[in-house]
Amino acid sequence: xxxxxxxxxxxxxxxxxxxxxxxxxxxxxxxxxxxxxxxxxxxxxxxxxxxxxxxxxxxxxxxxxxxxxxxxxxxxxxxxxxxxxxxxxxxxxxxxxxxxxxxxxxxxxxxxxxxxxxxxxxxxxxxxxxxxxxxxxxxxxxxxxxxxxxxxxxxxxxxxxxxxxxxxxxxxxxxxxxxxxxxxxxxxxxxxxxxxxxxxxxxxxxxxxxxxxxxxxxxxxxxxxxxxxxxxxxxxxxxxxxxxxxxxxxxxxxxxxxxxxxxxxxxxxxxxxxxxxxxxxxxxxxxxxxxxxxxxxxxxxxxxxxxxxxxxxxxxxxxxxxxxxxxxxxxxxxxxxxxxxxxxxxxxxxxxxxxxxxxxxxxxxxxxxxxxxxxxxxxxxxxxxxxxxxxxxxxxxxxxxxxxxxxxxxxxxxxxxxxxxxxxxxxxxxxxxxxxxxxxxxxxxxxxx
Numbered sequence: 176x177x178x179x180x181x182x183x184x185x186x187x188x189x190x191x192x193x194x195x196x197x198x199x200x201x202x203x204x205x206x207x208x209x210x211x212x213x214x215x216x217x218x219x220x221x222x223x224x225x226x227x228x229x230x231x232x233x234x235x236x237x238x239x240x241x242x243x244x245x246x247x248x249x250x251x252x253x254x255x256x257x258x259x260x261x262x263x264x265x266x267x268x269x270x271x272x273x274x275x276x277x278x279x280x281x282x283x284x285x286x287x288x289x290x291x292x293x294x295x296x297x298x299x300x301x302x303x304x305x306x307x308x309x310x311x312x313x314x315x316x317x318x319x320x321x322x323x324x325x326x327x328x329x330x331x332x333x334x335x336x337x338x339x340x341x342x343x344x345x346x347x348x349x350x351x352x353x354x355x356x357x358x359x360x361x362x363x364x365x366x367x368x369x370x371x372x373x374x375x376x377x378x379x380x381x382x383x384x385x386x387x388x389x390x391x392x393x394x395x396x397x398x399x400x401x402x403x404x405x406x407x408x409x410x411x412x413x414x415x416x417x418x419x420x421x422x423x424x425x426x427x428x429x430x431x432x433x434x435x436x437x438x439x440x441x442x443x444x445x446x447x448x449x450x451x452x453x454x455x456x457x458x459x460x461x462x463x464x465x466x467x468x469x470x471x472x473x474x475x476x477x478x479x480x481x482x483x484x485x486x487x488x489x490x491x492x493x494x495x496x497x498x499x500x501x502x503x504x505x506x507x508x509x510x511x512x513x514x515x516x517x518x519x520x521x522x523x524x525x526x527x528x529x530x531x532x533x534x535x536x537x538x539x540x541x542x543x544x545x546x547x548x549x550x551x552x553x554x555x556x557x558x559x560x561x562x563x564x565x566x567x568x569x570x571x572x573x574x575x576x577x578x579x580x581x582x583x584x585x586x587x588x589x590x591x592x593x594x595x596x597x598x599x600x601x602x603x604x605x606x607x608x609x610x611x612x613x614x615x616x617x618x619x620x621x622x623x624x
Contacts (some may be wrong), residue, residue: 195244227415231255233422236377237610243384251386256393261374267567272366273601276331283583285334291605311462314356322438369483397433424570439572446491449563523577530566572597
């Protein structure tokens with residue numbers, strides 16, 4: 176995904192195939208893009224587009240490919256400050272294809288996750304990207320958790336999740352021989368995938384359709400001028416008729432650059448994983464999850480098998496990150512940390528969940544505490560089984576009153592800009608469905624035809 180291609184290189188083929196999802200035809204259809212019909216994206220040395228998408232993560236690329244499927248002659252560019260696509264939340268994803276159990280019936284998360292999972296399985300099959308419907312168990316470790324487990328089961332059924340099964344200890348042992356619990360939900364259609372491969376496939380679709388994917392274009396300033404938007408970037412000015420911001424960890428900052436409302440604010444939370452020692456991977460066949468606390472947006476520590484190398488990730492915890500892209504415990508950016516601590520919404524959240532936060536901090540620095548939380552589900556685990564693993568940072572949107580913004584949030588700014596203000600997990604699972612919804616929003620706001 177490295178460098179740019181010239182306009183001639185981008186448009187040398189007259190008809191290029193692109194796989195586009197068609198709800199009317201219930202599947203992916205092979206379509207063509209009349210790339211030669213597009214105007215040059217360079218006007219007097221200035222990059223100029225009909226639509227610029229800020230952010231080359233999985234969502235920015237999903238909406239870009241959707242727009243180009245609908246409007247083959249659209250001049251579209253995707254800007255990202257990093258040297259390649261999917262470098263942050265997308266590239267640090269645990270790789271789970273969620274089924275839609277957790278989310279409130281009627282929410283965008285519930286609707287788009289169920290749709291998106293089905294579409295992503297189909298897309299990956301078309302593209303030859305490996306997936307594995309390995310299944311997941313959500314385990315109640317005590318009688319006290321049974322009401323919440325039952326509520327999850329009812330949510331999943333209300334959301335249309337297929338194949339859910341409530342199982343007892345014996346059936347749980349058949350599915351996960353080393354796992355213990357009083358009861359569990361078995362979700363057979365939950366799966367795993369390499370989202371980095373999916374993201375690169377989306378980027379290929381964008382480029383095949385004549386769009387530009389431009390790494391190294393960090394947006395520093397956004398100005399609305401008569402009939403256009405000018406973006407000052409680290410690689411020069413870019414002009415657009417319209418802008419879609421899918422900036423993830425920097426969504427609130429990009430909104431402020433364009434004069435949008437400051438809230439919801441992004442507060443970064445880091446999650447660290449341990450990894451099962453290779454010769455002990457049999458302790459978790461696939462995916463083992465706890466019953467989550469409905470008041471908190473994180474799912475708790477769990478066991479996740481990876482599709483790329485068969486590794487089993489253990490975690491993550493959830494602690495305040497001292498930098499929006501701070502993947503190490505000691506990574507600190509004063510601006511990022513200062514903004515988070517000074518935000519009244521975060522102060523209210525911390526006051527409400529200080530005990531939970533303290534437990535997460537202890538677990539972050541204590542391997543023994545982390546191990547104990549895992550042994551609740553797999554008692555055979557020992558300290559020697561845990562090897563240091565990767566980490567990720569989640570963009571958690573917070574309102575000024577300290578409430579967690581749980582659902583997806585997209586909004587328009589006049590008829591020039593669309594902002595994706597919140598798209599956490601299951602954002603990757605839902606990416607094709609989210610891309611379609613954002614494209615609908617943009618088409619209406621921008622008057623695309």
